[in-house]
Amino acid sequence: MVRAKPLQSSDKPLRSRARKPRDPAQPNLPLDPMPARIEPCLALLKQKPPVGPEWAYEVKWDGYRLAVHIEPKGVRILTRGGHDWTHRFPLIEAAAKALPVSTAILDGEAVVLDDQGRSDFNMLQRSLGGRGGKETSRDAIFMAFDLLYFDGHDFTKTELSTRRHLLETLVPADGHGAIRLSEEASADGAALFQAACEHGLEGIIAKRLDSTYRSGRLGDWLKIKCVQSDSFMIVGYEHSMSARGGIGSLLLAARRGDELVYVGSVGTGFTERVANDLRSTIDRIKRKTPSISYSGRRKNLVWVQPTLIAEIEYRAWTADGKLRHASYKGLREEQDNAAIYRIG
Structure with missing residues (x-):
């Protein structure tokens, strides 16, 4: 089968462009120029959902944030x-x-759903061939939550x-295809958040109904998580002969x-396949000295270049600034623009 080439072959990121001014000779031109890219509106983390009729609520999806541009040329x-990841999501492209x-x-958000209808970041990443993989996903679907x-x-x-x-006029709520509507919930924020946590979901998103679409993390959208999840840099691993892939912990x-x-460190959340893939990736970026100040007593430590970003789920922080009950979820892609957790 001949595979169509993506419209943009370069993998360099697009940057937001200023909208072109209207032609003064045509002051009543009814159409707006289509932007090449719009910087996304990002959700601000909060501990509790806001209350009031000015807020709408949705499930928080655990996947890759995407913008789907539909034009006459493709x-x-x-x-x-x-x-440009068009070639990596052929089912979403066809549905669009x-x-x-x-x-x-x-x-x-591009997601892969488990058998209970919950988004699973690890399953999504495996469908793409892992971090840095070049495979196309035949399992990912697109949960649409805004129209720009x-x-x-x-x-x-x-x-x-x-x-x-x-x-909602464009994407039906009862859809079962590769593009589906991320539905708003009629329940109040506290009740929805409790239900999301009871069903093992990542959390909820709250959005101001009267807000325009503003790029950045400005508070128009809020995220409330059942379990904390953030991105951290992998700086080494503890080698273990008895652990999967030889990785005792990251x-x-x-x-x-x-x-x-x-x-x-994190020592749970790995399947045997994930651990083996991770080990083969990490061993290519070894270094002799740590990139951090480390005074621990662990033995058999292998230090690596700080280039891999891991998504980590955790329950809390210890008094001395360490993660508690951490679990590995997967590696973040560079193209996903993941931000490393910042202290202070």
């Missing part, structure tokens, strides 16, 4: 960092082409309630200013 699927619209930009551009009109300055109404670091600071 479809582009961009990561949060602006990289089938939507009844000529131009649109959908904001959402529609039929020639830019809706980023329009309030969320209107954008959601238009999105040594992790966070940022404090311009430095990396040791924040503990």
Whole structure:
């Protein structure tokens, strides 16, 4: 089968571009220029959901943030960092082409669902061949939660309630295809958050209904997590002859200013296949000295270059600044623009 080439062959990230001014000779031109890319609106972490009729609530999906650009010349699927991953999600691309619209930009999350309908980041990453893998995912679906551009009109300055109404006319709530609607919940925030945690979900997202689409982490969207999950740098591992892949635990670091600071280790969350793949990747970036200040008593430590970013689930922090009850979820892609956890 001949595979179509992606519209953009370079994997360099796109940058947001200033919108072109309207032609003064055509002051009543009804169409807005379609942006090449829109920097995503990001959710601010909070401990409790907000209360009030001005807030809407959704499930928090655990996957890769994507923007799906639909144009007459084809479809582009961009990561949060602006990289073109159209070729990696062929089912989502085909579903986007089938939507009844000529131009649109959908904001959402690529996920793989487990047998209970919960998004699983590890399953998504495996479907793509692991970190740095080049495989196309035949399991990923796109959960659409916002509509930024529609039929020639830019809706980023329009309030969320209107954008959601238009999105629901484009993506049906009862869909079972590769593009589905991330539904709003009618329950109040506290009840939805409790239900999400009881069902083993990652958490919920709260959004102000009257908010426009503003790029960055400005508080229009909030995330409330059942279990904390953040990105940390892998700086080494403890070698063990009895552990899967020979990895007893991974040594992790966070940022404090311009430095990396040791924040503990993680020794759970690996399957045998994941551990073996991780070991083969880590052993290619060994170094003789640690990239952090380390005064622990562990033996058989192998230090590595601080280039791999791991998503770690954990329950709390110890008094001396270490992760408690940590579990490995997977490696973050560079193109996903993952931010290392910052202390202070």
